[in-house]
Every structure is written in structure tokens, then in C-alpha cells.
Amino acid sequence: GNSVTQMEGPVTLSEEAFLTINCTYTATGYPSLFWYVQYPGEGLQLLLKATKADDKGSNKGFEATYRKETTSFHLEKGSVQVSDSAVYFCALSTGGFKTIFGAGTRLFVKA
């Protein structure tokens, strides 16, 4: 079946450090891929998405490229801020109503 695997956290970085959160997937067909972010005490919100191979999603300085050959969708940011501290979820959808979420990766950014 479809699944998403993302790196375990927590990830702790200093402000202005480079961020990578790894995400790989298993899916039949051609899924769309998503990154959602959950700030403390809030629900998840869409950060970025990509709907086909080699697409790059970007938002708020975050980027992720849909790599079909490596079945990956790694999240990157060049310079993190304290306000980026949150839990990040990788997710996939093959259409239909059942989006599959990864377990989440908690990011702490220190000033």
C-alpha cells in the first residue's frame, strides 16, 4: 500500500542554519506530494505541494522537489528562523479522499 517515511526528530538547529527534512514515499500510480506544517497549539496547514515528477514546490523560503527516480520529496530551507519551530508532515495523495501522512518531524530552532 501507499506509505510515507520521514526522518525522525526532533531536529535542533541554530538560527540561520540550513534545514533538510527527508521524506520518501511508496505509492502506486502518480501521487501528488505535500508538506504540511503544524505550529504549536494549531492544526496543520499546507506549506507546499508538487503534483508531478520534477516539480518544485516552494513557499516562505521552503522548497521541495518531487524526485520520482528516488521516490523522495525532501524539504529544505536555506536559513531557518526561530519562528520556523514546528512539526512538519510529509504527505501523499493519489487522488481520492485518503491522504497518507508521515509521522511528522519536530523542528526546534534556537536563537
Next chain:
Amino acid sequence: NAGVTQTPKFQVLKTGQSMTLQCAQDMNHNSMYWYRQDPGMGLRLIYYSASEGTTDKGEVPNGYNVSRLNKREFSLRLESAAPSQTSVYFCASSPQVTHSGNTIYFGEGSWLTVV
């Protein structure tokens, strides 16, 4: 700018008690969902409603019932709460399902503890 609103935000139940989580969205979305979030397990789909008048089971439906009251409202009921249902519950909605998947809009969550 409410989006998806769910109540209550916090609840403590005794084993065997029943309760209903309420959810409403004001974005005119067709589809609504209930998820639970547990540490290390991400979000798991409990039930969803593709459109008004329909409901379907998700990944973990046992112990829950749902009602799609109208296009705006989708409630989740625990008939006889168990400690295994201690979790954070999220209501969500999406405008329509396409071949490229949904963007899902989430409420702020309901923290439920069953003792």
C-alpha cells in the same frame, strides 16, 4: 476568517462515557474529514464525508460514528470512550477531490483524554 472550527478544544472523559465532537466549516467545501493524531504515528483518518449526505470509513473507524448534518457540519461521536481513544482529534475539509489530490484545511484540534 474562521475556516474550520471544532469544539470542544479540551475534554476529559471517564471510560464508558459518550461525547460528540462538533465541527463546522465556512469555506463551502464539499468534503470533510476526522483525523486522530498520536505521537509517532502522524495523522490517521477516522471517517470522511465526500459530500453532503455521504460518509465512509477511513483507516481507524472502530469505536466512532459520524454525522454529516449539512454541508457545513460534520460531527464525530464516541459512544463508549476507551483509554485507547485518548488523542488529539482534527476536523478538516477540502473543496473537491481532483486527480492530483486534495489540499486539506484543518481545524485547531480537540485534545481528548479518557481516564
